Amino acid sequence: MKHTEIVEVLRLTNYGQTVTVCGWVRSRRGNKNVSFIALNDGSTINNIQIVADAERFTDDDLRLVTTGACLSATGRLVESMGKGQSVEIQAEKITVFGAADPQTYPLQKKGHSLEYLREIAHLRPRTNTFGAILRIRHNMAIAIHTYFHEHGYFYFHTPLITASDCEGAGQMFQVTTKNLYNLKKDKDGQIDYSDDFFGKMTALTVSGQLEGELGAMALGKIYTFGPTFRAENSNTPRHLAEFWMIEPEVAFIQKDELMDLEEDFLKFCVSWALEHCKDDLRFLNDMFDKTLIERLKSVVDTEFVRLPYTEGINILHEAIRNGHKFEFPCNWGDDLASEHERYLVEEHFGKPVIMTDYPKEIKAFYMKLNDDQKTVQGTDVLFPAIGEIIGGSVREEDYDKLMAEIDRRQIPMKDMWWYLDTRRFGSAPHAGFGLGFERLMLFVTGMQNIRDVIPFPRTPKNAEF
Amino acid sequence: MKHTEIVEVLRLTNYGQTVTVCGWVRSRRGNKNVSFIALNDGSTINNIQIVADAERFTDDDLRLVTTGACLSATGRLVESMGKGQSVEIQAEKITVFGAADPQTYPLQKKGHSLEYLREIAHLRPRTNTFGAILRIRHNMAIAIHTYFHEHGYFYFHTPLITASDCEGAGQMFQVTTKNLYNLKKDKDGQIDYSDDFFGKMTALTVSGQLEGELGAMALGKIYTFGPTFRAENSNTPRHLAEFWMIEPEVAFIQKDELMDLEEDFLKFCVSWALEHCKDDLRFLNDMFDKTLIERLKSVVDTEFVRLPYTEGINILHEAIRNGHKFEFPCNWGDDLASEHERYLVEEHFGKPVIMTDYPKEIKAFYMKLNDDQKTVQGTDVLFPAIGEIIGGSVREEDYDKLMAEIDRRQIPMKDMWWYLDTRRFGSAPHAGFGLGFERLMLFVTGMQNIRDVIPFPRTPKNAEF
Numbered sequence: 001m002k003h004t005e006i007v008e009v010l011r012l013t014n015y016g017q018t019v020t021v022c023g024w025v026r027s028r029r030g031n032k033n034v035s036f037i038a039l040n041d042g043s044t045i046n047n048i049q050i051v052a053d054a055e056r057f058t059d060d061d062l063r064l065v066t067t068g069a070c071l072s073a074t075g076r077l078v079e080s081m082g083k084g085q086s087v088e089i090q091a092e093k094i095t096v097f098g099a100a101d102p103q104t105y106p107l108q109k110k111g112h113s114l115e116y117l118r119e120i121a122h123l124r125p126r127t128n129t130f131g132a133i134l135r136i137r138h139n140m141a142i143a144i145h146t147y148f149h150e151h152g153y154f155y156f157h158t159p160l161i162t163a164s165d166c167e168g169a170g171q172m173f174q175v176t177t178k179n180l181y182n183l184k185k186d187k188d189g190q191i192d193y194s195d196d197f198f199g200k201m202t203a204l205t206v207s208g209q210l211e212g213e214l215g216a217m218a219l220g221k222i223y224t225f226g227p228t229f230r231a232e233n234s235n236t237p238r239h240l241a242e243f244w245m246i247e248p249e250v251a252f253i254q255k256d257e258l259m260d261l262e263e264d265f266l267k268f269c270v271s272w273a274l275e276h277c278k279d280d281l282r283f284l285n286d287m288f289d290k291t292l293i294e295r296l297k298s299v300v301d302t303e304f305v306r307l308p309y310t311e312g313i314n315i316l317h318e319a320i321r322n323g324h325k326f327e328f329p330c331n332w333g334d335d336l337a338s339e340h341e342r343y344l345v346e347e348h349f350g351k352p353v354i355m356t357d358y359p360k361e362i363k364a365f366y367m368k369l370n371d372d373q374k375t376v377q378g379t380d381v382l383f384p385a386i387g388e389i390i391g392g393s394v395r396e397e398d399y400d401k402l403m404a405e406i407d408r409r410q411i412p413m414k415d416m417w418w419y420l421d422t423r424r425f426g427s428a429p430h431a432g433f434g435l436g437f438e439r440l441m442l443f444v445t446g447m448q449n450i451r452d453v454i455p456f457p458r459t460p461k462n463a464e465f
Numbered sequence: 466m467k468h469t470e471i472v473e474v475l476r477l478t479n480y481g482q483t484v485t486v487c488g489w490v491r492s493r494r495g496n497k498n499v500s501f502i503a504l505n506d507g508s509t510i511n512n513i514q515i516v517a518d519a520e521r522f523t524d525d526d527l528r529l530v531t532t533g534a535c536l537s538a539t540g541r542l543v544e545s546m547g548k549g550q551s552v553e554i555q556a557e558k559i560t561v562f563g564a565a566d567p568q569t570y571p572l573q574k575k576g577h578s579l580e581y582l583r584e585i586a587h588l589r590p591r592t593n594t595f596g597a598i599l600r601i602r603h604n605m606a607i608a609i610h611t612y613f614h615e616h617g618y619f620y621f622h623t624p625l626i627t628a629s630d631c632e633g634a635g636q637m638f639q640v641t642t643k644n645l646y647n648l649k650k651d652k653d654g655q656i657d658y659s660d661d662f663f664g665k666m667t668a669l670t671v672s673g674q675l676e677g678e679l680g681a682m683a684l685g686k687i688y689t690f691g692p693t694f695r696a697e698n699s700n701t702p703r704h705l706a707e708f709w710m711i712e713p714e715v716a717f718i719q720k721d722e723l724m725d726l727e728e729d730f731l732k733f734c735v736s737w738a739l740e741h742c743k744d745d746l747r748f749l750n751d752m753f754d755k756t757l758i759e760r761l762k763s764v765v766d767t768e769f770v771r772l773p774y775t776e777g778i779n780i781l782h783e784a785i786r787n788g789h790k791f792e793f794p795c796n797w798g799d800d801l802a803s804e805h806e807r808y809l810v811e812e813h814f815g816k817p818v819i820m821t822d823y824p825k826e827i828k829a830f831y832m833k834l835n836d837d838q839k840t841v842q843g844t845d846v847l848f849p850a851i852g853e854i855i856g857g858s859v860r861e862e863d864y865d866k867l868m869a870e871i872d873r874r875q876i877p878m879k880d881m882w883w884y885l886d887t888r889r890f891g892s893a894p895h896a897g898f899g900l901g902f903e904r905l906m907l908f909v910t911g912m913q914n915i916r917d918v919i920p921f922p923r924t925p926k927n928a929e930f
Contacts, residue, residue, distance in 0.1 A: 001719050001895065005617060005685065018735035020805065022717040024683075024891050041716070042684035043617060070891035072717070097512050098892030099864065122883035123890070125683030134684060138619040152470060152508060154603040158543050159921045160625070160692050161638070161707050173626070173662065175638045175669065177696045180648060182655055189647055197696055197706065206641065211921060211930060218489070218590030219537075219599060220470065227625050227692065231642045231662055241662065242626050251506070252487040252537070254466050257498035284852035384526040399565065418587035418930050424586070425570050426489050426535040427563030429466065455626045456676060463628040465676060465883050 003072060008045035010209060012077055019089060021048055022097075024126060025067055035062055036090075039073065042125070045132050045279050049080060049088040068100030068107055079406050109229045114452055121456055122465050125338065128286065129406040132280035133445050133453055136273060141225070143248055143272035147265055148223045148375050153248060155357070156222035157249045158208030162227075163200050164415050170201035173231045173241075204229035209366075209432065210419050213395065216249035216430050217422045223248040225437075233460050237449040240438060241459040245355060255377050258431040259354050262381050264419050264422040265412035266352075267272075270299050273444045279442075289446035295384060296444065302351040307344070309358045309375065315348055316340055335362045343380045365405045367432075368394040379433070386443045390432030399423035470535060472508035477542055477552060482552060483760075485539040485561075486513055489591060490532055493754050500527055501558075504538065507590075510597050522559065533565030533572055533591070544820060555792035560913050575930070579917055586921055586928050594752065597745035598910050599917055601738060605905060608737035609711055612730055613688045618713060621680040621687035623673030625694075629666050629880050636697045637668035646849050673712050674831075674899065675884050678860065681714035681753035682887045688713035690902075698925050702914040705903060707923040714897035720842050720859050723896040724819050727855050728769045728847050731817075731905075738909045746909075754911035760849060767816040772821045773807070774840065780813055781805055789834065800827045806847045818847045830870045833859040844898070851908045857898025864888035 002212065012019070023041035030036050035057070037050040046052060050073045063070065064345040075091040081090070102108060106120050107127065115122040124130040137300075161175050177197040178184075184192040191248035194203045228245040250261070272291040273281060274296055285292040307315075316330045345353050357375040360367070367376035371390040381390035396402045402423055406413055413420065441453035451457040456465045477484070489508030494499050500522070502515040513889065515538045517527060540556040547553070556722040571585050572592065586631035589595040610620065627642050642662040644648075649657040658666045673689040680687035693710040701921060715726070737747060739761055763874040777918040781795045793802040801820075810818050822840040825832070832841035861867045867888055871878055878885065908920035916922040921930045 001717050001722065003717055007617070022893070024893075027678070042619075042686075063888065068571070068891045071891040088544075097894060098888070098890070100890040109891075122679045122886055123683075125890075127679060131684065133678070134621065135619060137622070138614075141611060144612050145607060149603075149607050152472070154507075154600060155606045156599065157602070157692075157709060157920055158646070159707060159923060159930070161694075161923050161928055173640045173642060175640055177638060178645075180639075180645065182644075183645060197925060198923070199926040200928065202928050214587045214930070215590060215599070215920065220488075220590075221507075227622075229626075233662070241842065242624060244622060252468055253467050274709075364473055419506070422552045423563070423585055425563070425565040425572075426533045426591075428487070428489075428535040429562060455680065458624060458626050460662060461664040463624070463626055463665065463667050465679070 001047075001072075005043040006039065006041045006046070008047045009048055009077070009089075010046055010087060011083070012042065015077055015079050015087070017077050018074065018092075019077050020072055021050075021089065022072040023048075023070070025065055025069045025071065025100075025351070027067055028065055031056065035065070037065060037073070040126075045128055045135075045283050047086070049082060049085055049086055050075070050094070051078075051090050052091045052094065054188070056092070064096045064099040065094065066100060066102050066105075067375060068105040069096055070098040070100075071096045075394050106430045114449065118451055118457070125455070128283060131332060132277075132283050133282050133447065134455065135440075136445055137278045137441055137453065139276045139443060141271060141439070142270060143269045143276075143345070144225060144437075146272075147268045147328045150247065151221070153221040153223045153250075154215070154219045156212060156219070156224055157226065158205070158215075159226060160205055160210035161198070161202050162205045163198060163202050164210070171231050171430050172206060173229050175204060206230060207245070207434065209249065209434065210416070212249040212429065212432065213422055214418070216251045216432070217426065217428060217461050220251045235460050237451070240432075240450055240454065240457055240459060243450075243454070245438060246435045247432060249430060251428045251430045252419075253431050254429060255356065255379060255431070258392055258394060258433065259304075259356070259379050260308060262354060263352075263432055266381065266390070267300050267338035269440060270296050271442065274300065284445055284447075291447035295446075297382070299352060304352040304381070305349045305355050306354045306356060307349075308356050312340075312344055312355055314338070315344060317331070319343060319348070333359045333361065338387050340395075341387045342384075345382045345387075353384060355380050363393070365409050365411055366393070366395050366402065369401060369405075372424055378433075379431075383443055385446075386439060388441060389439050390433050390435050392431065394429070394431040397423060397427045397429050399427065466539075470508040471504065471506045471511070471513045472540070474513055474554075475509065475511055475550070475552060480542055480544050480552070482542050483539065483557075484542050484905065485537055486515075486554065488513075488535070490530060490534045490536065491566075492532060493527075493530055494833060502530060502538070503595070504536070505591075507596060510593055510600075510748050511550070512617060513560070514547060514550055515540070515556050516543075517556045517559065518534075518554055522556070526559070529561045529564040530559065530568050531565060532798035533570040535562040535565075536560060537562065542795040543546075552828065578913065581924070582848070583916055593748060595917075596910065597742075597748050598906070599890060599920065601742045601910055602906055602918065603911060604738060604741045604901070608734045609688075609690060609902075611737075612733045613713065616686070618686040618688045619680070619684045621677060621684070621689055621700050622691065623670070623680075623689050625692060626667050626669055627662070627670045628663060628667050628748045629675070636696050637671060638694050639665045642668060648911055671695060672710070672899065674714065675881070676714050677714040677897065678887055678895065680767075681716045681885070681897070682891065682893060685717070686715045688711070690738075700925050702916070704799070705915055705919065705922055705924060708915075708919070709902035711900040711902060712897060714895060716893045719894060720821065720844060720895050720896070723857055723859060723898065723912075724771055724821070727819060727857055728817075731846065732765050734905060735761050735909065739765065749912075751909055755909035760911075764817060764848070769817040769819050769846070770814045770817045771821060773821050777801070777805075777809055777818075777820055780809060784808060791878040793818070798824045798826060803852050806852045810847045810852075811849050814876065817849065820845050820847060828875055829859070830874050831858070831860050833861045836865060837887050842896075844896075849910055850911075854904050854908060855898050855900050859894070862888060862892045862894050864892065899921075902906070
């Protein structure tokens with residue numbers, strides 16, 4: 001089925017040659033002498049115009065050429081007189097592969113709401129908006145792999161199904177092959193998992209970090225890029241039950257080098273979008289957010305602020321003294337709310353902030369304790385419009401200090417002997433971060449709802465498609 | 466923590482300069498005048514030799530420098546007199562980050578069995594064998610993304626949690642947040658999933674193909690690369706409960722172009738390994754399989770055979786007439802057994818075979834029917850040593866023919882309206898294939914057990930780490 005992709009055809013200049021294109025009809029207009037068919041094959045946001053003269057094509061020939069129909073068109077490439085396009089095809093042959101009944105095709109008219117399009121997520125990739133988003137999504141994934149590959153990291157597949165931390169973890173999805181109609185229980189009435197597929201209770205992972213640390217303690221520099229799950233009943237524009245996460249983990253680096261990595265990596269990704277997704281970003285910029293491209297460029301061109309938490313608190317207190325009102329308190333020791341992060345990033349500094357050295361009580365057990373015994377070496381990146389886009393930290397590599405913190409927090413580690421072994425045998429200074437892929441996608445596309453930057457979102461009460 | 470990766474240091478030639486390396490001790494030997502420390506940081510299979518003179522380092526200084534310990538070493542780069550290495554480091558300073566008690570460190574001696582290493586999968590990446598395998602695994606993933614990106618495909622994330630095909634599908638893992646101690650049932654005694662997280666019964670996907678087709682019917686060319694799950698109770702060297710799969714799906718191609726894609730793609734991946742994983746492949750070739758590199762080269766250099774199933778049956782019958790014995794029957798209509806595939810690939814042709822046009826009864830409902838009404842356009846790739854490495858097909862794009870097959874097979878499609886919509890609206894000829902990533906890894910590494918080509922295998926009764 002010889003044909004040329006539309007993204008290629010639009011670059012051709014040797015007018016007069018015969019080309020064949022395939023794609024879906026975006027629109028058809030015209031008059032009794034000629035029909036203009038805008039055809040798109042997904043390779044680019046731009047359509048090729050097919051010109052079908054009435055002399056050659058009867059009304060009946062074009063009866064099925066309606067919005068959404070799929071066809072191939074062969075004809076001469078000619079220079080276009082129309083605005084915004086360089087070439088068009090003077091059709092000699094049109095073959096309809098699949099019609100789209102105008103009475104029932106759900107993408108008939110333009111300008112559907114994003115809410116409506118979520119209900120037809122199986123068809124929305126055929127719209128300009130979702131074509132653009134999905135091409136950008138592809139490019140961001142390629143940027144991520146390219147960055148790590150070129151910097152000597154190894155892509156490390158951590159498991160999705162895990163037996164760690166299952167008991168009492170309310171926010172995980174249980175995975176089972178048990179017959180729920182006939183649950184075996186022991187004499188204390190506890191469900192007996194010995195006949196479950198894995199012989200114990202299992203769940204979907206909430207993070208690959210701990211296994212990622214195992215990789216870094218052998219390969220030096222690894223990254224994960226895979227699905228992650230949270231069973232939080234959060235119906236917000238920022239939460240998905242199934243999302244993709246990137247988690248690099250690096251041996252032999254300290255806090256400053258971790259921050260360098262976070263900043264360099266994010267700038268690389270955003271630069272990649274600006275360079276490889278020009279047409280798609282221009283479309284989203286024009287349709288949804290006139291400041292999108294400007295915002296992306298500002299991140300690339302700016303040196304991120306590196307701000308200890310304690311200094312951040314001082315700045316917020318100064319703002320309050322100067323009359324700024326916040327809804328939530330921000331005393332030393334509080335987890336900052338979105339309003340505080342946004343004040344620092346968008347109002348005070350006007351640029352991305354890497355916040356460091358958080359109070360240990362608001363951070364995870366594995367973060368490296370500072371000499372002050374009060375703060376830990378977290379390094380979260382706060383972005384304009386998004387808030388926290390990266391959560392990073394230096395890890396506590398000292399076995400005794402780590403165990404003391406685990407004991408203090410009464411964390412059940414009985415299934416985690418393998419993690420503690422990294423500190424028992426050949427422990428090394430190391431650090432890493434987690435990036436929610438859809439958070440990055442929100443920033444790069446300017447979309448407001450996380451359901452619109454993943455093909456088929458999983459949210460409470462929704463696992464359609 | 467300024468240091469240079471060992472893979473870089475081994476390439477240096479400006480002797481006399483001072484360098485710092487970090488890594489894990491693979492071995493230490495020497496005499497009363499000097500210690501030789503083989504250090505590895507995972508960046509390469511090759512170690513750097515650290516030379517510690519007794520004049521500078523006392524026994525006590527080196528007390529913790531035992532196999533498995535993690536340290537940094539600073540010293541002068543000197544030309545090495547030893548065999549198999551170009552440079553070594555004359556140590557001036559050694560800092561031990563983490564010791565590894567020789568009494569308890571599980572990787573003390575060399576030559577552990579692969580079975581034993583599976584029990585310490587958290588530490589096995591520190592061995593030569595698994596370092597090599599995991600670097601190759603990374604490179605194969607990068608090869609796959611590179612191939613598709615350079616050919617204009619878009620990476621498309623299909624969902625892991627699915628509500629499709631759940632009822633009665635015994636080989637899927639159920640995903641639930643229900644309290645199993647208090648299962649709500651309706652008046653007929655059926656479990657009521659309305660209060661489960663997604664409001665219905667859900668499971669882990671066994672394939673992203675159907676959603677991938679949605680992507681291809683909009684973006685033209687997509688591929689998936691993500692985890693896939695099978696709850697089969699198969700404790701074999703070829704089965705994992707959680708594995709990674711690659712599934713490209715392409716609009717506007719036919720059978721011959723699909724086979725071209727399969728062959729070109731596999732050759733690209735194997736070539737990539739030969740080019741980018743030389744040292745690691747050489748190690749695996751020498752340690753496990755002396756014909757490995759030769760076998761990889763033969764695949765790259767050979768034109769794959771394209772063999773209709775019916776012709777394949779004829780060849781097998783001819784072999785039987787000539788005295789070849791098979792355990793299983795191979796009459797027309799039978800699903801070929803591994804012994805038949807291997808006879809064709811390894812004995813009859815001596816090269817990879819793309820088998821086509823299978824009897825429809827042994828293939829899936831979505832495959833395109835040939836005009837003979839008996840065979841479908843499957844295009845599986847059979848490899849030496851591995852058997853089926855790719856399962857591909859042209860998809861039936863005609864709504865009526867697809868529905869007739871679904872009805873004939875009594876496939877429940879009530880949750881699959883979205884899939885059928887692809888054939889209702891703007892249907893297009895399309896085709897695709899599925900490649901089990903670990904199958905490719907078995908071929909490229911020459912390993913015999915699929916548990917040894919993924920960091921943390923999930924198999925019946927095993928979800929450790």
